[in-house]
Amino acid sequence: xxxxxxxxxxxxxxxxxxxxxxxxxxxxxxxxxxxxxxxxxxxxxxxxxxxxxxxxxxxxxxxxxxxxxxxxxxxxxxxxxxxxxxxxxxxxxxxxxxxxxxxxxxxxxxxxxxxxxxxxxxxxxxxxxxxxxxxxxxxxxxxxxxxxxxxxxxxxxxxxxxxxxxxxxxxxxxxxxxxxxxxxxxxxxxxxxxxxxxxxxxxxxxxxxxxxxxxxxxxxxxxxxxxxxxxxxxxxxxxxxxxxxxxxxxxxxxxxxxxxxxxxxxxxxxxxxxxxxxxxxxxxxxxxxxxxxxxxxxxxxxxxxxxxxxxxxxxxxxxxxxxxxxxxxxxxxxxxxxxxxxxxxxxxxxxxxxxxxxxxxxxxxxxxxxxxxxxxxxxxxxxxxxxxxxxxxxxxxxxxxxxxxxxxxxxxxxxxxxxxxxxxxxxxxxxxxxxxxxxxxxxxxxxxxxxxxxxxxxxxxxxxxxxxxxxxxxxxxxxxxxxxxxxxxxxxxxxxxxxxxxxxxxxxxxxxxxxxxxxxxxxxxxxxxxxxxxxxxxxxxxxxxxxxxxxxxxxxxxxxxxxxxxxxxxxxxxxxxxxxxxxxxxxxxxxxxxxxxxxxxxxxxxxxxxxxxxxxxxxxxxxxxxxxxxxxxxxxxxxxxxxxxxxxxxxxxxxxxxxxx
Numbered sequence: 001x002x003x004x005x006x007x008x009x010x011x012x013x014x015x016x017x018x019x020x021x022x023x024x025x026x027x028x029x030x031x032x033x034x035x036x037x038x039x040x041x042x043x044x045x046x047x048x049x050x051x052x053x054x055x056x057x058x059x060x061x062x063x064x065x066x067x068x069x070x071x072x073x074x075x076x077x078x079x080x081x082x083x084x085x086x087x088x089x090x091x092x093x094x095x096x097x098x099x100x101x102x103x104x105x106x107x108x109x110x111x112x113x114x115x116x117x118x119x120x121x122x123x124x125x126x127x128x129x130x131x132x133x134x135x136x137x138x139x140x141x142x143x144x145x146x147x148x149x150x151x152x153x154x155x156x157x158x159x160x161x162x163x164x165x166x167x168x169x170x171x172x173x174x175x176x177x178x179x180x181x182x183x184x185x186x187x188x189x190x191x192x193x194x195x196x197x198x199x200x201x202x203x204x205x206x207x208x209x210x211x212x213x214x215x216x217x218x219x220x221x222x223x224x225x226x227x228x229x230x231x232x233x234x235x236x237x238x239x240x241x242x243x244x245x246x247x248x249x250x251x252x253x254x255x256x257x258x259x260x261x262x263x264x265x266x267x268x269x270x271x272x273x274x275x276x277x278x279x280x281x282x283x284x285x286x287x288x289x290x291x292x293x294x295x296x297x298x299x300x301x302x303x304x305x306x307x308x309x310x311x312x313x314x315x316x317x318x319x320x321x322x323x324x325x326x327x328x329x330x331x332x333x334x335x336x337x338x339x340x341x342x343x344x345x346x347x348x349x350x351x352x353x354x355x356x357x358x359x360x361x362x363x364x365x366x367x368x369x370x371x372x373x374x375x376x377x378x379x380x381x382x383x384x385x386x387x388x389x390x391x392x393x394x395x396x397x398x399x400x401x402x403x404x405x406x407x408x409x410x411x412x413x414x415x416x417x418x419x420x421x422x423x424x425x426x427x428x429x430x431x432x433x434x435x436x437x438x439x440x441x442x443x444x445x446x447x448x449x450x451x452x453x454x455x456x457x458x459x460x461x462x463x464x465x466x467x468x469x470x471x472x473x474x475x476x477x478x479x480x481x482x483x484x485x486x487x488x489x490x491x492x493x494x495x496x497x498x499x500x501x502x503x504x505x506x507x508x509x510x511x512x513x514x515x516x517x518x519x520x521x522x523x524x525x526x527x528x529x530x531x532x533x534x535x536x537x538x539x540x541x542x543x544x545x546x547x548x549x550x551x552x553x554x555x556x557x558x559x560x561x562x563x564x565x566x567x568x569x570x571x572x573x574x575x576x577x578x579x580x581x582x583x584x585x586x587x588x589x590x591x592x593x594x595x596x597x598x599x600x601x602x603x604x605x606x607x608x609x610x611x612x613x614x615x616x617x618x619x620x621x622x623x624x625x626x627x628x629x630x631x632x633x634x635x636x637x638x639x640x641x642x643x644x645x646x647x648x649x650x651x652x653x654x655x656x657x658x659x660x661x
Contacts, residue, residue, distance in 0.1 A: 243360020
C-alpha cells in the first residue's frame, strides 16, 4: 500500500470517527445510535487496516495532516504510533459493534446520544495523541481523551459512578499537569514546538533537569496507566463505566499512556540507571498489587480492573529494565525488554478488552456483577464461556496464547544475561526474576478464581439460573478477540517482526527473541496442544464405545447437592488474604439475628468482608483527606463580597505580570 493511500486511510478513519460523533449528537433514537456505531466501527476498521499496512511496508514517518497557520500543529504517523493506532482502532471497532446491542438493551440507564458522542470524542482523542507531532497537539488530544472518559465513567448518572468519575478526573488532571511540566522543562516553556525541536532543546538541558522531566513523565503517564501508588481510581472507574467503555479504557486508553511514556523516553537523552531502577520498582510493585487485588476481589469487573494494574505493571517493569540495561551497556537485554513490552501491549489490549466485553455479557445475562451470585455459566452460555476461557488463559500468560510469549521472551532475556552481569546488575536481574515469578503465580491464581467461580458449578442466584447465551452482536466481538489471542500465540514470530522487534533489538539480541531460531516455537506449541486435545477426544470416544457409563446424582449422606456447598470467591481468595495480610487489609463484620423473635438462642448469622490494599489506607486516603480539607478551606473564599473578588483578581494579575516580566 502506498504512502498516499495510507495517509488517506488515516484521515478517513479520523474523519469517520468525528462523523460518528456528529451523527450521535444530531440524531435521536435507536436508529441513529446504530448508524453512529456502524460508522465508528467502519472508520476504526479502516484505521486498523492502514496502520498494519504501514507496519508491514516499513514506511518512514508519514506526515498525515498539517495546520501551519494553527500554531504549526502537524500530525505524523510514526512506526511506534502506528502500533498503538492499530491497537486503539481494533479495540474501538470491536467495542462499537458490541455497543450496537449492549447500549440498546440498557437504553433506560444511559442518555444514548451523549454516550455515543462522548465515545467518539474519546476515540478521537486517543487517535490525536498517537498522531501528534507537537506538544500543543499532544496535550489538546490528551485532554480531549481525558475529559471524554470523565463523562463516560458517569454515563449512568449513579452516585457511585459520579464519585468514581470525580476521583478519576482529579488524578488524570494532576497527571496532565505533570506531563505538561515535563514538556515545559525540555522546551524552555514553549508548548508550540514539535518533537524534533524538543529533542534538540532537551540535549542542552542539565542532567538534573532531564531527571526531573523524566520523573514528571513517569508520574503523569503512570497515573493514567494506573501504576502504584496512583492506581486507586482504576478499580473504581472501570467497573462503573458501560462494559464497552471499560474495554476501551483498559484495552486502549491504558496503552496510550504506555505510548506516551515510550515516546517521551525517546525524546530524552540517555538517562542514568537509577531512573530505570525506579521505573522497574514501580512496575513490579504495581504488578504484585494488581495481582493480589485481582485474587481477592469478588466483583467481576473490579477483578479485571485490578488485573489491568497487574499487566500494566508488567509492561512498565519491562520498560524499566530496558532503561536500566541500556544505561549499563547491555544493549541486547535492553532491546529484548523493549520488544517484550511492545508485544505485551498488543496481547493485553486484545485479551483485556475481550474480558471486559465478556463481563458485560455475563452481567447482562445474570443481572449481577458479584462472582458470588454467578456459577453454572458454562452450561448456559457455552460459546461465550469458550471465549471466556481462552481470554482468561491468555490473561494468565499460559501457552499457547500471545501473552505467554512476551513474558517468556522477557524472562529468557534476563536468564541469558545473568552469567555476564556485574554484582549490581545481577542483583537487579535476580530481584526482577523473582518478583516476575511471584506476579505470574498470583495472576494465574486470580484468573482461575475468575473463571471457575463465574462459570463452573451450580448457579448461586436466580439470575445465573435463568441466564441464556449472549446475543450475536455481543458474542461475535468476544469470539473475534479470543481468536486474535490464539493467532497472536500461533504467529508470535511474525507479530514480533511486524512490531519492529528486529529494529528494537540489536543483532546480538535477536537470538533471544521468539522470532529467532533455536527458541520455543509458537506454532509447535499450539500444534502439540491441539494434537493432545484431539488424541484425548479420540481416546475418550474409543473408550466410551467399550465401556458403559451410568449417570447418577452425587451422594451426600442423603442430602441434595446445592449451590451453598460450593466454593465461593470469598473462600477461594482466603489463602491470599491470609498469606498477604500485611498488604491486604480486611475487615470482617458478622451479623447475628434470632430466627424467632421470642428465642434468642437460635440465631442466623451472616458475614460481610471488606478488603483494602495497604496503599489505599496509608497513601491515597490521606491524600484524599488533605484535598477535601483544602477544598473546605478554599470554599471560604466564596463569601459573596464583590470587593473581595476584585482584590483577588488584582493580586492574580499583579503576580502574573511580575512572573511574565
